[in-house]
Amino acid sequence: MPQQRPRRCTRLFPNMHKEGALFPLATARHKYEIDMCTGSLPQKILLFSLPLMATGMLQLFNAADIIVVGRYVGSHALAAVGSNGSIINLIVNLFMGISIGGSAVIAQHYGAAQYEDVSEATHTCMLVGLISGFFVMVVGVVCTPAILRLMDTPDDVLPLAILYLRIYFLGMPGSMLYNFGAAVLRGVGDTRRPLIFLFFAGIVNVGLNLLLVIQFNLSVAGVGIATVVSQYISAALVLWCHRENIQRLLRGQERKFHWHTGPEK
Numbered sequence: 001m002p003q004q005r006p007r008r009c010t011r012l013f014p015n016m017h018k019e020g021a022l023f024p025l026a027t028a029r030h031k032y033e034i035d036m037c038t039g040s041l042p043q044k045i046l047l048f049s050l051p052l053m054a055t056g057m058l059q060l061f062n063a064a065d066i067i068v069v070g071r072y073v074g075s076h077a078l079a080a081v082g083s084n085g086s087i088i089n090l091i092v093n094l095f096m097g098i099s100i101g102g103s104a105v106i107a108q109h110y111g112a113a114q115y116e117d118v119s120e121a122t123h124t125c126m127l128v129g130l131i132s133g134f135f136v137m138v139v140g141v142v143c144t145p146a147i148l149r150l151m152d153t154p155d156d157v158l159p160l161a162i163l164y165l166r167i168y169f170l171g172m173p174g175s176m177l178y179n180f181g182a183a184v185l186r187g188v189g190d191t192r193r194p195l196i197f198l199f200f201a202g203i204v205n206v207g208l209n210l211l212l213v214i215q216f217n218l219s220v221a222g223v224g225i226a227t228v229v230s231q232y233i234s235a236a237l238v239l240w241c242h243r244e245n246i247q248r249l250l251r252g253q254e255r256k257f258h259w260h261t262g263p264e265k
Contacts, residue, residue: 065223080160099183106187129180133173140169167224174232181238205230
C-alpha cells in the first residue's frame with residue numbers, strides 16, 4: 001500500500017509552507033516548543049515534564065484563598081472556603097484529565113505531520129472547553145446549595161460557602177478555556193508558556209486577594225472575585241497564543257468542528 005503523504009493545513013498553520021514553520025508562531029518554535037521526534041529523549045522529556053508538573057501545582061488557586069482568609073478574616077471564612085476544596089479539586093482535575101486526552105490526540109497527529117487532523121482536533125478541543133465551561137458554570141451556580149448540603153457543610157458556614165462557590169463557578173469558562181487551550185500548546189511540545197501564564201495569573205490572584213480582603217474588607221467574596229479574575233487572565237493569555245486561529249474563525253475561513261479526530265476508515 002503506497003505511503004500516504006502528510007496533509008498540509010494552511011487554515012490552522014498559515015505559515016506552514018515555509019521551511020521549518022510548523023506552528024503559527026513560527027519564529028517562537030525553537031524558543032518554546034520541544035521536538036520529541038529528533039535528538040536525545042531523556043533531556044527533552046525532563047524539560048517537557050517539569051513545567052507540566054509545576055502547572056498542575058499552581059492551578060489550585062483555592063489554596064491561596066484559604067491562606068489569605070485564614071490569616072486576615074477569621075475561622076468562619078476559613079471553614080467556608082476550605083469546605084469547597086474537595087469539589088473544586090474534583091472539577092479541576094476532571095477537566096484537566098479530559099484536556100490531556102485532547103493534547104494526546106494533537107501530539108499524535110502533529111508528530112505524524114498530519115496537520116489537517118491537528119487543525120480538526122484543535123478546533124474540537126477549544127469548542128469542548130468553551131461548552132464545558134458554560135455548562136459547569138450554569139449547573140454549578142444553580143446547584144451550589146444542594147452540593148454543599150450533600151457534603152454535610154456545617155450550617156454556620158453554609159451561607160459563606162455558597163457565596164464563595166457560586167463566585168468560583170462564574171470563572172469556569174475561563175478555567176476551561178485555559179485548560180483546553182494549554183492542552184493544544186502542550187500537544188505541539190510547548191509546556192513553558194502555559195506555566196508562565198498560570199504563574200502570572202497566580203501572582204494576580206494573590207495580589208487581588210490581599211487588596212480585596214485587607215483594603216476593601218470583602219472577606220470570602222473578595223478571594224472568590226480574585227480567583228475568577230485570575231482564571232480569565234490565564235484564559236486570555238492562552239487565547240492570545242491562538243490569535244491567528246481565532247481571527248480566521250471570525251473571518252469565516254474555518255468553521256468546521258470535528259468530534260471524531262481519529263484515523264479515517
